Amino acid sequence: MILAYLLDTFPSASETFIAREIDALRRRGFEVRVFALHAGKGAQRLDVPAAPLGKVKAGLTRKIRGPKYFEDLGAAWYQRERDVGLRDVEHIHAGWASHPAEIALGAAEASGLSWSFSGHARDLWVDGRDFARKLQRASFATVCTRSGQRLLAQRAPDAAHKVLYAPHGLELSRFEFRSRVFRGEGPLKILSVGRLVEKKGFAVLLQALETLARDNFDFYAVIIGDGPLRDELTKECQSRQLQKRVLFAGAMALDEVVDAMHEADCLALPCLQARDGDRDGLPNVLLEAAACGLPIVSTTAGSITDFLDVTTAYLCQPEDAAALISALRELAGDASTTRALALAARERVEELFDIDQNIKILVQALLGRGADFKGDNS
Numbered sequence: 001m002i003l004a005y006l007l008d009t010f011p012s013a014s015e016t017f018i019a020r021e022i023d024a025l026r027r028r029g030f031e032v033r034v035f036a037l038h039a040g041k042g043a044q045r046l047d048v049p050a051a052p053l054g055k056v057k058a059g060l061t062r063k064i065r066g067p068k069y070f071e072d073l074g075a076a077w078y079q080r081e082r083d084v085g086l087r088d089v090e091h092i093h094a095g096w097a098s099h100p101a102e103i104a105l106g107a108a109e110a111s112g113l114s115w116s117f118s119g120h121a122r123d124l125w126v127d128g129r130d131f132a133r134k135l136q137r138a139s140f141a142t143v144c145t146r147s148g149q150r151l152l153a154q155r156a157p158d159a160a161h162k163v164l165y166a167p168h169g170l171e172l173s174r175f176e177f178r179s180r181v182f183r184g185e186g187p188l189k190i191l192s193v194g195r196l197v198e199k200k201g202f203a204v205l206l207q208a209l210e211t212l213a214r215d216n217f218d219f220y221a222v223i224i225g226d227g228p229l230r231d232e233l234t235k236e237c238q239s240r241q242l243q244k245r246v247l248f249a250g251a252m253a254l255d256e257v258v259d260a261m262h263e264a265d266c267l268a269l270p271c272l273q274a275r276d277g278d279r280d281g282l283p284n285v286l287l288e289a290a291a292c293g294l295p296i297v298s299t300t301a302g303s304i305t306d307f308l309d310v311t312t313a314y315l316c317q318p319e320d321a322a323a324l325i326s327a328l329r330e331l332a333g334d335a336s337t338t339r340a341l342a343l344a345a346r347e348r349v350e351e352l353f354d355i356d357q358n359i360k361i362l363v364q365a366l367l368g369r370g371a372d373f374k375g376d377n378s
Helices: 016-027 055-065 067-081 099-111 131-137 146-155 157-162 202-214 230-239 254-263 284-292 321-333 335-352 355-368
Strands: 002-010 031-039 091-094 114-119 140-143 163-165 188-193 219-224 246-250 266-269 296-299 314-316
Touching: 002 016, 002 099, 016 031, 016 355, 067 099, 091 099, 099 114, 099 131, 114 146, 131 146, 131 157, 140 146, 140 355, 146 157, 146 163, 157 163, 163 355, 188 202, 188 254, 188 284, 188 321, 202 219, 202 230, 202 321, 219 254, 230 246, 254 284, 266 284, 266 321, 284 296, 284 335, 296 321, 296 335, 314 321, 321 335
Parallel strands: 002 031, 002 091, 091 114, 114 140, 140 163, 188 219, 188 266, 219 246, 266 296, 296 314
Antiparallel strands: none
């Protein structure tokens, strides 16, 4: 099957799950042609007239001009590419439920092709709209979290049967499990990974680390990632006098992140709901850390509990720095519990988040073109 896969940006260091999904589809025999408004290696430019120049501008454009603007761009793009990049394409899939889905809808209606879309986090909770209309016209939609599934079912109850729960997954062979036990010899090496945005909770992490530093708790923290809050968080780190204990390492490739996981004693990711309503789905870094055997401290925000619970991680309520401090202390002081949690988390990744198993949901839906697909999606 020849599939056109539409995205805003490809590749993206913070969206490696997209690349994993595309690779998994190709291993299943699909010819996947990736089109992106901001295309790098591995993608063709989704070349449309007056295409938005950046994600922020795309969001503003949607608010000012509405989804019909992007549908018209999709129709124009199809006319331009019908005999070139889209030649012999059998189905169009949008990797996001926001403007990429609107472009896909426009292209599908201009071409008569079937189409579908995926929903993840911000594209559902903040940027997405008109879900009833999209689901009415799409063959199906996939979501990677149970909360996303509930949201679309609530917004489009008549089309709830088209919403398929298809969690992300890992190529587990890329993540070597290394059990580790912190024995108090030297500082606790804390790793945190994510875009430097409000919903990741890095400000709460810095607040907790300041208290630990004042209490002479020995630690060193590395924060991997980049984003719009980098300057603000760096200044806050300095104001809390943590610059000798906390390193902002910038964005890294996945292999470098995995290496950092093998060097760390734990992953701390205190996610929360941002003021604009944005929240995580299930951060893929939690799956990656668990696959590597890295003990996890996180929160119950977003859809994290689709994966983690008290048997697999130290969990706190969002925005609770005191609870985060207690969790880090407990992790450092109770080696047997910490080891048991890490082992259980790896087992859960193997059971529920193997990409070669989870991709079957999308594969069967694509081959069945959606609503007629009858899979176990309870």
